[in-house]
Amino acid sequence: xxxxxxxxxxxxxxxxxxxxxxxxxxxxxxxxxxxxxxxxxxxxxxxxxxxxxxxxxxxxxxxxxxxxxxxxxxxxxxxxxxxxxxxxxxxxxxxxxxxxxxxxxxxxxxxxxxxxxxxxxxxxxxxxxxxxxxxxxxxxxxxxxxxxxxxxxxxxxxxxxxxxxxxxxxxxxxxxxxxxxxxxxxxxxxxxxxxxxxxxxxxxxxxxxxxxxxxxxxxxxxxxxxxxxxxxxxxxxxxxxxxxxxxxxxxxxxxxxxxxxxxxxxxxxxxxxxxxxxxxxxxxxxxxxxxxxxxxxxxxxxxxxxxxxxxxxx
Amino acid sequence: xxxxxxxxxxxxxxxxxxxxxxxxxxxxxxxxxxxxxxxxxxxxxxxxxxxxxxxxxxxxxxxxxxxxxxxxxxxxxxxxxxxxxxxxxxxxxxxxxxxxxxxxxxxxxxxxxxxxxxxxxxxxxxxxxxxxxxxxxxxxxxxxxxxxxxxxxxxxxxxxxxxxxxxxxxxxxxxxxxxxxxxxxxxxxxxxxxxxxxxxxxxxxxxxxxxxxxxxxxxxxxxxxxxxxxxxxxxxxxxxxxxxxxxxxxxxxxxxxxxxxxxxxxxxxxxxxxxxxxxxxxxxxxxxxxxxxx
Numbered sequence: 069x070x071x072x073x074x075x076x077x078x079x080x081x082x083x084x085x086x087x088x089x090x091x092x093x094x095x096x097x098x099x100x101x102x103x104x105x106x107x108x109x110x111x112x113x114x115x116x117x118x119x120x121x122x123x124x125x126x127x128x129x130x131x132x133x134x135x136x137x138x139x140x141x142x143x144x145x146x147x148x149x150x151x152x153x154x155x156x157x158x159x160x161x162x163x164x165x166x167x168x169x170x171x172x173x174x175x176x177x178x179x180x181x182x183x184x185x186x187x188x189x190x191x192x193x194x195x196x197x198x199x200x201x202x203x204x205x206x207x208x209x210x211x212x213x214x215x216x217x218x219x220x221x222x223x224x225x226x227x228x229x230x231x232x233x234x235x236x237x238x239x240x241x242x243x244x245x246x247x248x249x250x251x252x253x254x255x256x257x258x259x260x261x262x263x264x265x266x267x268x269x270x271x272x273x274x275x276x277x278x279x280x281x282x283x284x285x286x287x288x289x290x291x292x293x294x295x296x297x298x299x300x301x302x303x304x305x306x307x308x309x310x311x312x313x314x315x316x317x318x319x320x321x322x323x324x325x326x327x328x329x330x331x332x333x334x335x336x337x338x339x340x341x342x343x344x345x346x347x348x349x350x351x352x353x354x355x356x357x358x359x360x361x362x363x364x365x366x367x368x369x370x371x372x373x374x375x376x377x378x379x380x381x382x
Numbered sequence: 383x384x385x386x387x388x389x390x391x392x393x394x395x396x397x398x399x400x401x402x403x404x405x406x407x408x409x410x411x412x413x414x415x416x417x418x419x420x421x422x423x424x425x426x427x428x429x430x431x432x433x434x435x436x437x438x439x440x441x442x443x444x445x446x447x448x449x450x451x452x453x454x455x456x457x458x459x460x461x462x463x464x465x466x467x468x469x470x471x472x473x474x475x476x477x478x479x480x481x482x483x484x485x486x487x488x489x490x491x492x493x494x495x496x497x498x499x500x501x502x503x504x505x506x507x508x509x510x511x512x513x514x515x516x517x518x519x520x521x522x523x524x525x526x527x528x529x530x531x532x533x534x535x536x537x538x539x540x541x542x543x544x545x546x547x548x549x550x551x552x553x554x555x556x557x558x559x560x561x562x563x564x565x566x567x568x569x570x571x572x573x574x575x576x577x578x579x580x581x582x583x584x585x586x587x588x589x590x591x592x593x594x595x596x597x598x599x600x601x602x603x604x605x606x607x608x609x610x611x612x613x614x615x616x617x618x619x620x621x622x623x624x625x626x627x628x629x630x631x632x633x634x635x636x637x638x639x640x641x642x643x644x645x646x647x648x649x650x651x652x653x654x655x656x657x658x659x660x661x662x663x664x665x666x667x668x669x670x671x672x673x674x675x676x
Contacts, residue, residue, distance in 0.1 A: 088576070089494050096487035096547070097499070100506040103544040107521035110528050124527045185420035188413035200417065207424045209648050211605035213622050214641040217629050218427035221434065224633060226441070228430065261424065312512060319514020321608055326629065336516045343520065343612075353524070356517045363514075371508045374552075 115354035116146040126349050150354035167335040171317040174256040175310050181257055182264035190272035204262050216255055216326050223251050251327040256317055264309040271305030311366050319359055335359055435638035452639035462624055469604055469621035476542035477599035484550025485592055492558040510548040519612030533615035541613045542603040550595035557591035601648050
């Protein structure tokens with residue numbers, strides 16, 4: 069058997085059995101092709117179709133049995149009408165802008181909330197740190213839905229927060245807190261906090277303490293050291309956390325649905341309504357494609373980062 | 383989405399390990415306050431939910447003494463029990479399938495250098511980690527409609543497998559990239575076949591990551607509401623869908639009870655698996671160091 073030479077990068081599995089390699093690649097590849105890529109192609113196709121009162125509720129339906137003429141009439145029937153509707157209806161544009169606004173503001177809020185926690189964690193005694201990381205992660209193994217439900221208990225009209233405010237005589241009538249943008253922000257910050265804390269913590273840990281000591285020796289006050297030394301060095305973590313939170317928040321459904329008011333919808337909710345309530349599958353698909361296009365750039369950046377972090381450790 | 387958990391968990395772990403510089407020993411009052419405030423914010427809502435599941439009174443505002451009343455009522459809620467079984471079955475199936483597929487994908491990405499189509503492959507694996515769930519749900523539903531596959535348990539199982547295999551792949555890949563590949567080379571040099579090298583060296587080393595991946599896949603499937611509501615049909619109501627329809631009607635103590643049970647199940651899985659993987663990691667590393675050419 070030919071063992072790989074010591075100075076070439078070893079690829080043990082590749083060395084002997086090419087067919088087993090193909091199996092290793094092919095099985096997950098085929099799966100992802102069938103259940104990820106193909107569905108997206110169908111979404112794109114459907115976004116160019118029309119609604120129909122039929123089962124399935126759209127036309128044209130791809131029909132190979134009709135032969136070449138059928139395929140030609142299929143492509144002839146596709147149109148950009150749904151996208152025109154998307155860009156001319158203020159409902160869709162409005163919910164797009166609303167989603168971007170909420171995602172942007174909550175990402176900033178997340179940074180503000182996560183920075184002190186991550187900083188505190190990175191300054192804590194070394195022996196505490198693994199436990200702190202686990203403590204930050206742990207709530208996120210519990211269901212999203214459950215965590216949002218917990219906030220309903222707190223924020224509703226007869227909820228605990230209103231009880232507390234009344235008991236402390238800060239207010240003399242229950243304040244309506246649920247069904248507002250404020251409640252949505254609380255829900256988002258609560259749900260996404262670890263994804264912001266952990267990347268920031270990871271970069272803060274790598275900062276060389278001697279830099280901070282040097283600043284202190286030179287008479288720099290702590291807050292100024294933080295602003296001039298720590299913060300610029302923490303940028304990569306901030307950027308990673310911000311992107312990883314921003315992308316899914318734009319398409320968020322559960323949080324605005326349960327905590328927000330029904331007048332202003334985020335894009336995920338609009339897609340949902342078009343699909344389930346209006347049964348307009350083509351418009352829902354067009355919305356999905358538009359959402360995907362809007363998020364494409366941040367998604368590509370995240371993938372780059374993922375590849376780089378894994379590549380760097382190789 | 384819930385969980386880029388995985389990728390960052392491992393990242394943060396290595397960060398904690400590699401922070402070799404001596405720390406300033408004292409921790410300032412500001413830092414203690416920041417950590418405590420952060421943890422309180424994360425844990426208080428869950429703690430309140432658990433506490434009120436034991437509330438004897440129906441109203442959230444009134445504490446009616448400790449009671450297991452709502453848990454007893456759950457026992458009579460046959461729809462909820464059926465949903466729980468559906469969700470458990472779904473999570474078991476999709477976590478196991480996703481673990482196999484995700485591990486293969488991770489091996490393909492790390493152990494088989496460059497192959498044609500590697501870039502779209504890795505793109506397909508990483509996209510679902512951040513993609514909004516409504517898009518994935520819609521896309522899969524349209525696929526099932528196009529090929530005339532009935533919506534329900536199996537459609538949801540396929541959907542969950544697809545989503546969670548990406549998380550498994552991310553975790554296992556991080557582990558495969560991390561460990562010392564000279565162990566594998568040594569085994570090969572000493573005459574182990576590739577399959578045997580994989581079984582006796584590689585596999586024991588990545589078992590903790592595989593276990594963590596299975597666990598994450600299981601909880602993700604158990605938690606998922608958005609994708610399941612697209613792909614499921616009558617007769618296959620999952621627990622989150624059932625809870626969601628209750629929550630829309632308002633806060634009910636029975637909901638607190640079922641949520642507490644779900645939290646308990648997930649906590650149990652996380653704790654057992656982390657204990658198991660610690661033991662495995664130790665014995666695995668030792669076995670690989672000592673017994674590669676066994």
